[in-house]
Amino acid sequence: xADPRPADAVPAPTSDVGAGTxxxxxxxxxxxxxxxxxxxxxxxxxxxxTILDLVFIWAPTIASVGLSFTxxxxxxxxxxxxxxxxxxxxxxxxxxLFFWPAVEHNLIWLIFFVCIATPFGMFLAVLLDRDIRGxxxxxxxxxxxxxxxxxxxxxxxxxxxxxxxxxxxxxxxxLTSQTNAIDWLGTPGLNLWAVLVAASWRQVGYIMILYLAxxxxxxxxxxxxxxxxxxxxxxxxxxVVFPVMAPINTVILVVTVIESLRAFDIAYIIxxxxxxxxxxxxxxxxxxxxxxxxxxxxxxxxxxxxxxSLGPIILYLNRVFREES
Amino acid sequence: xxxxxxxxxxxxxxxxxxxxxxxxxxxxxxxxxAGLAGVSAFLAACGAGATTAPTKAPAASAxxxxxxxxxxxxxxxxxxxxxxxxxNSDPAPKKGMELINAAFTQATGIAVQMNxxxxxxxxxxxxxxxxxxxxxxxxxxxxxRMRFFADQGLVTPIDxxxxxxxxxxxxxxxxxxxxxDGKVYxxxxxxxxxxxxxRKSVFQQHNYQIPxxxxxxxxxxxxxxxxxxxxxxFGDKDGWPAMGTFDIxxxxxxxxxxxxxxxTGKQKWTDPRVTAVFDQWKxxxxxxxxxxxxxxxxxxxxxxxxxxxxxxxxGLFVSQEFTxxxxxxxxxxxxxxxxxxxxxxxxxxxxxxxxxxxxxxSAKSRTLQQDMANxxxxxxxxxxxxxxxxxxxxxxxxxxxxxxxxxxxxxALDKKAVQIVSEAKKITQFLDRxxxxxxxxxxxxxxxxxxxxxxxxxxxxxxxTTIQNFWDSLPPET
Numbered sequence: 052x053a054d055p056r057p058a059d060a061v062p063a064p065t066s067d068v069g070a071g072t073x074x075x076x077x078x079x080x081x082x083x084x085x086x087x088x089x090x091x092x093x094x095x096x097x098x099x100x101t102i103l104d105l106v107f108i109w110a111p112t113i114a115s116v117g118l119s120f121t122x123x124x125x126x127x128x129x130x131x132x133x134x135x136x137x138x139x140x141x142x143x144x145x146x147x148l149f150f151w152p153a154v155e156h157n158l159i160w161l162i163f164f165v166c167i168a169t170p171f172g173m174f175l176a177v178l179l180d181r182d183i184r185g186x187x188x189x190x191x192x193x194x195x196x197x198x199x200x201x202x203x204x205x206x207x208x209x210x211x212x213x214x215x216x217x218x219x220x221x222x223x224x225x226l227t228s229q230t231n232a233i234d235w236l237g238t239p240g241l242n243l244w245a246v247l248v249a250a251s252w253r254q255v256g257y258i259m260i261l262y263l264a265x266x267x268x269x270x271x272x273x274x275x276x277x278x279x280x281x282x283x284x285x286x287x288x289x290x291v292v293f294p295v296m297a298p299i300n301t302v303i304l305v306v307t308v309i310e311s312l313r314a315f316d317i318a319y320i321i322x323x324x325x326x327x328x329x330x331x332x333x334x335x336x337x338x339x340x341x342x343x344x345x346x347x348x349x350x351x352x353x354x355x356x357x358x359x360s361l362g363p364i365i366l367y368l369n370r371v372f373r374e375e376s
Numbered sequence: 377x378x379x380x381x382x383x384x385x386x387x388x389x390x391x392x393x394x395x396x397x398x399x400x401x402x403x404x405x406x407x408x409x410a411g412l413a414g415v416s417a418f419l420a421a422c423g424a425g426a427t428t429a430p431t432k433a434p435a436a437s438a439x440x441x442x443x444x445x446x447x448x449x450x451x452x453x454x455x456x457x458x459x460x461x462x463x464n465s466d467p468a469p470k471k472g473m474e475l476i477n478a479a480f481t482q483a484t485g486i487a488v489q490m491n492x493x494x495x496x497x498x499x500x501x502x503x504x505x506x507x508x509x510x511x512x513x514x515x516x517x518x519x520x521r522m523r524f525f526a527d528q529g530l531v532t533p534i535d536x537x538x539x540x541x542x543x544x545x546x547x548x549x550x551x552x553x554x555x556x557d558g559k560v561y562x563x564x565x566x567x568x569x570x571x572x573x574x575r576k577s578v579f580q581q582h583n584y585q586i587p588x589x590x591x592x593x594x595x596x597x598x599x600x601x602x603x604x605x606x607x608x609x610f611g612d613k614d615g616w617p618a619m620g621t622f623d624i625x626x627x628x629x630x631x632x633x634x635x636x637x638x639x640t641g642k643q644k645w646t647d648p649r650v651t652a653v654f655d656q657w658k659x660x661x662x663x664x665x666x667x668x669x670x671x672x673x674x675x676x677x678x679x680x681x682x683x684x685x686x687x688x689x690x691g692l693f694v695s696q697e698f699t700x701x702x703x704x705x706x707x708x709x710x711x712x713x714x715x716x717x718x719x720x721x722x723x724x725x726x727x728x729x730x731x732x733x734x735x736x737x738s739a740k741s742r743t744l745q746q747d748m749a750n751x752x753x754x755x756x757x758x759x760x761x762x763x764x765x766x767x768x769x770x771x772x773x774x775x776x777x778x779x780x781x782x783x784x785x786x787x788a789l790d791k792k793a794v795q796i797v798s799e800a801k802k803i804t805q806f807l808d809r810x811x812x813x814x815x816x817x818x819x820x821x822x823x824x825x826x827x828x829x830x831x832x833x834x835x836x837x838x839x840x841t842t843i844q845n846f847w848d849s850l851p852p853e854t
Contacts, residue, residue: 122851122852123851124503124814124851125503125504125507126503126507126528126530127528133851135851138849142845142849146842146845146846146849147846147849148823148824148827148842148846149819149823212670213670213675214667214670214671215667217675232667234666234667234669234670235670236669236670237613237667237668237669237670237671238669238670239669239830322613322614322615323615323818323822324818324819325615325818325819325822325823325826326669326823326826326827326830327830329819329823333818333819334819337817337818337819338814338817338819340500341499341500341817341818342499342500342502342503342813342814342817343813343814343815343817343820344503344504344813344814345814345850345851347851348849
């Protein structure tokens with residue numbers, strides 16, 4: 052390795068093309084661990100995903116941000132006349148009747164998932180991890196809804212929630228007359244919670260299977276050691292197993308946050324996200340993808356959702372990078 | 377798909393389409409819907425290349441067959457094809473479309489390539505559909521909703537076809553298919569009145585009289601409630617049915633001109649006359665089905681069929697549900713009356729919603745240049761009563777528009793529907809067809825009306841101000 056040549060042999064100016072390149076090439080060869088082929092492959096491996104990422108994620112994102120300052124409606128070219136500055140945002144924040152309810156509903160969704168659905172899924176996983184009899188059957192039963200798309204889940208629960216004698220729940224509760232029937236999905240203030248139950252039905256199974264996989268990978272000797280040290284079940288889980296599961300816990304938290312922010316399908320299937328079921332995602336769709344085609348305004352809402360989503364993403368990445376370093 | 381490389385009009389996706397699709401994916405929207413648009417574009421592109429032999433250099437842009445096609449080609453001598461976009465996705469109307477296409481092919485020798493898309497998806501996709509690779513001819517609605525796309529240059533005027541068939545339509549239909557520029561953009565193919573539907577047997581059994589004034593209507597509602605009936609069936613889950621009630625109350629209280637002015641931005645939503653409509657509506661709401669928010673119109677129609685509800689303000693298409701229920705006796709029992717008059721100066725207008733469906737010619741179809749003559753022949757075919765009758769016979773509750781329609785097969789209900797529309801001095805299309813699409817949508821007027829219905833006793837002026845602000849926030853229409 053210790054070769055004195057490079058320091059003085061490489062001429063600073065490259066006017067002497069022949070000698071200079073030959074020497075420096077030789078130097079690089081000697082010091083580089085990578086062949087030219089390796090470098091080409093590395094460039095491709097880094098370059099292609101980077102290009103894909105730029106083209107399919109960053110370009111549209113930036114385009115969305117740009118469009119949010121226009122009133123473009125998807126027809127013809129965008130001209131200077133389409134530029135409206137911050138008008139979409141001021142209208143959104145100060146006057147649009149459905150924006151703040153949508154933000155509130157997304158937050159309720161998030162809190163409900165984080166505080167109820169996800170812990171319940173983890174609880175089921177812990178129970179099923181104890182090798183009780185028929186564990187496989189329970190696992191399948193709880194996991195089954197995850198296989199269904201949220202749109203199908205929406206259809207199923209629509210039948211259950213139908214008001215009066217046509218719905219299973221009202222029928223079972225005997226609430227079939229005109230005066231006492233509960234319109235689960237049609238009553239603003241109630242329908243969000245009804246939908247959250249339906250969404251949780253699926254979320255619980257999803258979290259359960261993720262957490263169960265994590266629990267299975269916990270080294271059994273840890274539990275044995277805890278038991279020998281005299282820890283009870285409660286202590287074993289919270290002091291030993293739970294901390295060991297930290298990476299899985301992070302994944303589950305991120306999955307929960309993402310599922311809450313992208314909540315869309317059920318509300319859209321039920322009533323296109325109206326009448327108490329407004330969500331940011333349905334507002335975006337109704338404004339920019341429907342016949343209305345208010346692409347500029349829809350983009351402004353999308354940008355708001357993007358900013359909200361950035362919070363958890365940055366937190367997560369921060370954590371990942373800290374662990375790595 | 378084997379399109380020769382030298383043609384400038386290959387089946388490749390046009391720029392606007394591609395950018396739009398990729399942009400939409402970002403909007404975290406429904407990937408499925410976007411995918412659907414891609415599929416339909418793909419199908420259209422396939423159809424374009426696969427079936428037609430290029431008759432002339434596609435670059436020839438000198439409007440081929442422009443004049444020649446005003447008359448339909450002689451029977452069975454023409455060849456080639458026409459592509460058609462259809463939103464008739466329900467079984468009965470879809471069957472009707474297929475029968476009509478078969479009849480057209482038999483009469484002219486022109487093959488029909490139909491692309492059927494789910495009704496609601498079709499509406500949601502219409503803007504990108506018409507800008508991408510639409511079919512040559514497509515089904516749509518008349519009114520502002522037609523003129524809007526005509527103004528954007530996304531549909532082709534068809535004055536030459538119209539001039540040869542216009543004698544087969546009344547002047548009301550002519551007005552309904554004329555754009556803001558005075559050109560004709562569609563052939564009216566059917567219509568249906570909105571009115572108050574009821575079962576004759578129920579009215580007979582309880583000895584009810586048809587109400588003609590507001591007081592009679594309220595009295596009837598109270599009697600029905602005593603008799604254990606829901607006076608008015610009402611289902612607003614889909615958001616648009618409530619618009620029918622708003623329309624008729626506004627027409628009765630404030631007249632046609634104000635109503636249309638309101639929906640096109642010439643009048644303000646903060647006008648006290650709008651408050652009057654909501655106030656009138658409040659008086660009716662105690663007699664409407666309180667479960668309306670969770671019910672579709674079909675479920676509400678079932679309440680009328682099951683004699684749980686006494687009346688139902690809806691379009692004639694309510695008869696579809698009676699037909700589907702399977703008992704001809706039920707269908708024969710269905711009748712309707714005009715919404716009662718409120719004693720204003722506008723009673724004489726006898727106005728009502730009677731939406732007209734039309735078939736139009738797109739502007740951006742890849743195949744339109746070579747299919748032009750066929751596309752016009754297809755429109756011409758739809759202007760015949762015999763064609764429209766094929767659809768009518770499927771039990772769709774949609775009345776043919778052509779004068780030469782053989783009405784011998786009409787039921788008493790159908791005849792009455794024709795009569796009530798012909799007697800009307802003013803006809804509106806429906807709130808979401810008479811206004812701009814971005815105003816009437818799910819998070820626009822549909823939601824505003826739902827907001828009112830959820831709490832009718834709220835501060836109405838605050839709600840009206842919100843509606844007006846929303847209108848003011850919309851971009852200029854052209």
